[in-house]
Amino acid sequence: xxxxxxxxARTGVSIASIDSFHVGGEVVKLTDQPKLEMRVAGKGxxxxxxxxxxxxxxxxxxxxxxxxxxxxxAPVMFWHGGAMTGVTWETTPDGRPGWQWLFLxxxxxxxxxxxxxxxxxxxxxxxxxxxxxxxxxTKEESWAMYRFGPKSGFxxxxxxxxxxxxxxxxxxxxxxxxxxxxxxWTTHDEMTLAAYEALLRKVGPVHLVxxxxxxxxxxxMVLRAPELIKSLVVIEPAGAPTLSKEDAKRISHIPHLxxxxxxxxxxxxxxxxRNAADEFMHALKGFGGTSNLLDLPREGIRGNSHVPMxxxxxxDIAKLVAxxxxxxxxxx
Amino acid sequence: xxxxxxxxARTGVSIASIDSFHVGGEVVKLTDQPKLEMRVAGKGxxxxxxxxxxxxxxxxxxxxxxxxxxxxxAPVMFWHGGAMTGVTWETTPDGRPGWQWLFLxxxxxxxxxxxxxxxxxxxxxxxxxxxxxxxxxTKEESWAMYRFGPKSGFxxxxxxxxxxxxxxxxxxxxxxxxxxxxxxWTTHDEMTLAAYEALLRKVGPVHLVxxxxxxxxxxxMVLRAPELIKSLVVIEPAGAPTLSKEDAKRISHIPHLxxxxxxxxxxxxxxxxRNAADEFMHALKGFGGTSNLLDLPREGIRGNSHVPMxxxxxxDIAKLVAxxxxxxxxxx
Numbered sequence: 001x002x003x004x005x006x007x008x009a010r011t012g013v014s015i016a017s018i019d020s021f022h023v024g025g026e027v028v029k030l031t032d033q034p035k036l037e038m039r040v041a042g043k044g045x046x047x048x049x050x051x052x053x054x055x056x057x058x059x060x061x062x063x064x065x066x067x068x069x070x071x072x073x074a075p076v077m078f079w080h081g082g083a084m085t086g087v088t089w090e091t092t093p094d095g096r097p098g099w100q101w102l103f104l105x106x107x108x109x110x111x112x113x114x115x116x117x118x119x120x121x122x123x124x125x126x127x128x129x130x131x132x133x134x135x136x137x138t139k140e141e142s143w144a145m146y147r148f149g150p151k152s153g154f155x156x157x158x159x160x161x162x163x164x165x166x167x168x169x170x171x172x173x174x175x176x177x178x179x180x181x182x183x184x185w186t187t188h189d190e191m192t193l194a195a196y197e198a199l200l201r202k203v204g205p206v207h208l209v210x211x212x213x214x215x216x217x218x219x220x221m222v223l224r225a226p227e228l229i230k231s232l233v234v235i236e237p238a239g240a241p242t243l244s245k246e247d248a249k250r251i252s253h254i255p256h257l258x259x260x261x262x263x264x265x266x267x268x269x270x271x272x273x274r275n276a277a278d279e280f281m282h283a284l285k286g287f288g289g290t291s292n293l294l295d296l297p298r299e300g301i302r303g304n305s306h307v308p309m310x311x312x313x314x315x316d317i318a319k320l321v322a323x324x325x326x327x328x329x330x331x332x
Numbered sequence: 333x334x335x336x337x338x339x340x341a342r343t344g345v346s347i348a349s350i351d352s353f354h355v356g357g358e359v360v361k362l363t364d365q366p367k368l369e370m371r372v373a374g375k376g377x378x379x380x381x382x383x384x385x386x387x388x389x390x391x392x393x394x395x396x397x398x399x400x401x402x403x404x405x406a407p408v409m410f411w412h413g414g415a416m417t418g419v420t421w422e423t424t425p426d427g428r429p430g431w432q433w434l435f436l437x438x439x440x441x442x443x444x445x446x447x448x449x450x451x452x453x454x455x456x457x458x459x460x461x462x463x464x465x466x467x468x469x470t471k472e473e474s475w476a477m478y479r480f481g482p483k484s485g486f487x488x489x490x491x492x493x494x495x496x497x498x499x500x501x502x503x504x505x506x507x508x509x510x511x512x513x514x515x516x517w518t519t520h521d522e523m524t525l526a527a528y529e530a531l532l533r534k535v536g537p538v539h540l541v542x543x544x545x546x547x548x549x550x551x552x553m554v555l556r557a558p559e560l561i562k563s564l565v566v567i568e569p570a571g572a573p574t575l576s577k578e579d580a581k582r583i584s585h586i587p588h589l590x591x592x593x594x595x596x597x598x599x600x601x602x603x604x605x606r607n608a609a610d611e612f613m614h615a616l617k618g619f620g621g622t623s624n625l626l627d628l629p630r631e632g633i634r635g636n637s638h639v640p641m642x643x644x645x646x647x648d649i650a651k652l653v654a655x656x657x658x659x660x661x662x663x664x
């Protein structure tokens with residue numbers, strides 16, 4: 001496989017198509033809403049806006065780039081984490097090629113998704129259709145939850161920020177990362193899983209690469225639709241379900257790779273999430289499954305944050321993941 | 333130029349990079365918000381969510397696809413309409429190549445945007461940061477405003493819907509189009525123009541192709557930053573500013589093309605918007621500018637809706653636009 005070279009040396013990738021579509025969801029009809037008279041666009045021309053009617057809710061967005069000559073048996077599909085969108089996998093906040101591009105260069109068709117209610121997937125009227133209010137992520141929470149530094153290390157002034165020693169997330173890109181953040185709801189797991197399952201049924205099986213909350217979704221999905229997942233790479237999952245022996249046997253043929261960065265011990269929420277994921281990993285292995293760990297600090301790679309696909313060694317980590325994917329696919 | 337061939341005959345397009353980024357906006361700090369204790373992701377693990385802190389608001393999202401060998405002097409940049417996102421320019425709702433792909437095939441680098449508060453651009457807490465509530469678009473409003481048929485022609489049941497006679501929007505794609513719709517605010521014109529201007533200053537000058545509310549924005553932008561727009565294609569703008577003689581002279585070197593579909597007379601809101609745009613067009617021409625009209629029915633092309641980039645002849649209309657763009661660029 002070939003991963004990205006510096007931009008100056010980059011040759012083109014022959015791409016057959018860039019397709020996008022929405023999948024899943026349902027139609028909800030509202031009938032007791034007001035009719036408004038408002039200027040919607042243009043200067044001074046008001047028109048009626050009637051909120052009564054039918055809405056599509058619960059759909060997911062997918063962007064599917066197909067190579068002219070894919071080199072592998074199945075596409076790579078990416079699921080992002082909470083408060084984020086598919087932009088996670090595009091250009092890094094400091095302007096380097098993202099994993100979408102690196103996996104295209106590695107010969108995979110690539111599907112980037114925006115989860116239900118995030119980004120281009122759209123969201124629905126609250127409180128009319130969604131029953132809970134949205135949650136927003138501040139820069140301060142990002143700083144702490146992405147493990148860029150101690151809480152006290154965040155400052156409004158860019159130059160004054162104090163990240164963890166050796167931190168690999170490019171600090172020049174922090175404000176650009178903050179611009180990517182989107183609102184989300186915390187009560188839509190089932191809605192999200194249903195849409196992702198519909199997407200997998202449309203385009204699967206896939207090599208699934210997931211991050212954070214997307215990792216939590218994927219560890220549930222592998223139990224729900226194991227026939228649609230050829231391999232599963234889970235980057236810092238925000239939790240994991242409890243794995244029974246019966247369930248482990250059903251998914252024991254699917255290679256799993258768990259990827260973790262540095263500074264886990266410094267953030268209690270991440271210690272909890274990691275414990276849950278480790279239990280899943282060990283149970284799967286214990287029951288005969290293929291469950292690999294890529295603990296970056298233990299491999300001598302220090303300084304990765306919660307968003308290794310954006311860190312300064314993001315291309316190296318993509319290569320480790322792609323090599324694992326190729327190795328386990330050929331083994332199976 | 334070459335426009336899209338049927339999928340089976342499609343050869344690859346050599347693409348040098350797919351980049352995305354956010355531009356514009358500002359940071360707003362909230363200090364009087366509650367701290368919540370909630371399960372955010374994963375099973376049963378609650379953590380604190382503190383809504384106090386800094387938010388990026390007012391940014392726009394751009395996706396920039398660069399060809400290995402672009403054939404033209406500047407990229408094409410697309411601005412979508414109200415309640416929509418950059419998905420407008422991707423695959424059509426019934427699965428054909430969208431204008432993003434067709435203009436790549438025609439040799440242009442292509443920049444697709446999600447306007448402020450739409451799609452991947454993200455949106456901000458209401459009422460804490462945004463001062464007005466969002467507006468949502470129903471299927472029923474889409475049916476009427478996109479001029480698919482008379483209001484009474486919309487039915488929940490797909491087979492029972494009664495579009496205008498000769499309607500070219502593929503009815504099999506209507507529900508997929510409804511899945512693309514996103515909430516929007518109607519009070520953010522200045523915020524949106526500021527972000528679009530920042531984007532143009534970063535990547536311009538461009539050939540700008542805009543739709544509906546995006547058309548309204550673009551007819552304001554051409555007065556605000558004429559040096560960043562090489563040519564302007566306005567597809568069914570939702571209104572237009574009043575053009576003074578002085579302003580017309582400042583933009584008289586920029587070729588304008590106004591594109592209109594069918595059934596305008598059947599929908600009063602569109603008659604109003606068209607009148608405003610026609611006044612702009614005639615004033616520009618009257619003061620010596622280049623202002624062309626592509627009135628599809630007058631050209632003998634009947635049946636186009638408000639979304640010609642999705643209609644069954646979308647590739648033909650893309651070709652008309654691309655031919656005009658090439659002709660006027662070479663003339664200038």
